[in-house]
Amino acid sequence: MTKVRVAVAGASGYAGGEVLRLLLGHPGVEIGALTAGSNAGESLGALQPHLVPLADRVLEPTTADVLDGHDVVFLGLPHGQSGALAEELTARNADVVVIDCGADFRLDDADTWQRFYGSDHAGTWPYGLPELPGQRDALRGSKRVAVPGCYPTISTLTIAPAVAAGVVTSDVVVVAASGTSGAGKAAKPHLLGSEVMGSVSAYGVGGVHRHTPEITQNLGRLTDADVTVSFTPLLVPMPRGILATVSAPLSGPLSAEDAHAVYAKAYADEPFVHVLPAGQWPQTQSVTGSNAVHLQVTVDEAAGRLVAVGVVDNLAKGTGGAAVQCMNLALGLDETTGLTTVGVAP
Numbered sequence: 315m316t317k318v319r320v321a322v323a324g325a326s327g328y329a330g331g332e333v334l335r336l337l338l339g340h341p342g343v344e345i346g347a348l349t350a351g352s353n354a355g356e357s358l359g360a361l362q363p364h365l366v367p368l369a370d371r372v373l374e375p376t377t378a379d380v381l382d383g384h385d386v387v388f389l390g391l392p393h394g395q396s397g398a399l400a401e402e403l404t405a406r407n408a409d410v411v412v413i414d415c416g417a418d419f420r421l422d423d424a425d426t427w428q429r430f431y432g433s434d435h436a437g438t439w440p441y442g443l444p445e446l447p448g449q450r451d452a453l454r455g456s457k458r459v460a461v462p463g464c465y466p467t468i469s470t471l472t473i474a475p476a477v478a479a480g481v482v483t484s485d486v487v488v489v490a491a492s493g494t495s496g497a498g499k500a501a502k503p504h505l506l507g508s509e510v511m512g513s514v515s516a517y518g519v520g521g522v523h524r525h526t527p528e529i530t531q532n533l534g535r536l537t538d539a540d541v542t543v544s545f546t547p548l549l550v551p552m553p554r555g556i557l558a559t560v561s562a563p564l565s566g567p568l569s570a571e572d573a574h575a576v577y578a579k580a581y582a583d584e585p586f587v588h589v590l591p592a593g594q595w596p597q598t599q600s601v602t603g604s605n606a607v608h609l610q611v612t613v614d615e616a617a618g619r620l621v622a623v624g625v626v627d628n629l630a631k632g633t634g635g636a637a638v639q640c641m642n643l644a645l646g647l648d649e650t651t652g653l654t655t656v657g658v659a660p
């Protein structure tokens with residue numbers, strides 16, 4: 315296999331680090347420039363000691379000059395930083411594949427972007443969730459990919475089959491618990507060990523979390539009905555993983571067996587989405603470090619609701635794994651190259 319040359323911007327962060335961890339096991343790539351912000355000049359080994367083969371690499375400043383000359387550039391930068399850089403990279407080389415782990419190019423609607431992110435909308439790129447109907451074709455050969463947010467990935471995949479099949483109304487409730495790495499590596503007061511350990515907390519409650527419009531956009535593509543999403547994120551004391559509980563009112567009579575059959579059929583050909591045997595409920599440790607999504611679904615007859623639970627590793631299929639999966643599609647490689655469905659448990 316001819317190796318493609320890959321650069322990673324934000325290599326000192328969690329998303330960039332996970333992309334690199336996966337690329338080190340990918341047979342088709344050669345790792346080129348690694349960049350950071352304030353940590354430029356440091357060795358990667360000082361910041362990401364688990365990435366042993368790259369320990370001696372020195373982080374460079376995040377500029378188009380440094381990132382130019384690669385076939386693929388991954389961007390793992392804070393929101394709002396990808397737009398101008400991507401434009402510069404493309405101006406230098408129209409063929410470069412740019413895969414943005416940030417949110418800059420995920421949303422269609424500029425006003426919604428402005429409302430939730432507070433800056434100007436950079437544009438919209440093909441959305442990196444191949445499991446959505448039609449999306450795999452949009453990603454094949456694409457030069458641009460907007461990698462989904464971690465909560466939108468698991469929330470969408472957990473309820474998508476029910477919405478697409480019309481077995482629920484589109485009044486969707488999501489409560490999702492995330493590990494702390496979802497918040498990134500930069501120090502934040504609410505992420506101090508003494509604030510997080512031994513405690514679960516809600517945040518972004520009441521429709522204000524920026525992932526609400528992203529989930530709504532994804533589900534809206536599956537139905538002609540108006541979709542509403544009530545999303546409540548929770549922070550839990552573990553490093554990785556998200557468990558999402560997603561429910562919606564049934565649109566008509568449906569048994570738990572029929573609900574399971576809808577999910578099994580929808581994901582039958584998906585390499586990374588695993589619908590568990592009936593009665594077995596997902597746990598985050600089963601997908602840790604892997605690109606897998608585990609799902610289960612049932613019917614709460616008394617409440618008249620379909621209830622589904624999904625788990626994902628926020629850094630793997632929730633970011634870095636999705637980024638590599640989309641790179642594979644963009645380059646015409648087997649979609650699963652360099653990725654595993656085998657988690658690390660306990």
Ligand SMILES: NC(=O)C1=CN([C@@H]2O[C@H](COP(=O)(O)OP(=O)(O)OC[C@H]3O[C@@H](n4cnc5c(N)ncnc54)[C@H](OP(=O)(O)O)[C@@H]3O)[C@@H](O)[C@H]2O)C=CC1
Pocket residue numbers: 323324325326327328329330349350351352353354376389390391392393395415416417462463464495496497498499500628629632633
């Ligand atoms: N963590 C997660 O689960 C997920 C993250 N993402 C997205 O990935 C992106 C990165 O997130 P994450 O890795 O968690 O964040 P981190 O805070 O862990 O890493 C941020 C990275 O960006 C670099 N950086 C920060 N400011 C600048 C700057 N002004 N110029 C150049 N580089 C800069 C940092 O470098 P330095 O170390 O030098 O400061 C670091 O490498 C975000 O857009 C995030 O939303 C998406 C899905 C899930």
Ligand SMILES: CC(=O)N[C@@H](CCC(=O)OP(=O)(O)O)C(=O)O
Pocket residue numbers: 415416417462463464465492493494495496497498547549
């Ligand atoms: C636990 C935690 O703080 N999680 C992050 C989401 C991480 C993610 O997917 O983010 P992006 O949209 O930023 O790429 C949050 O709620 O802001």
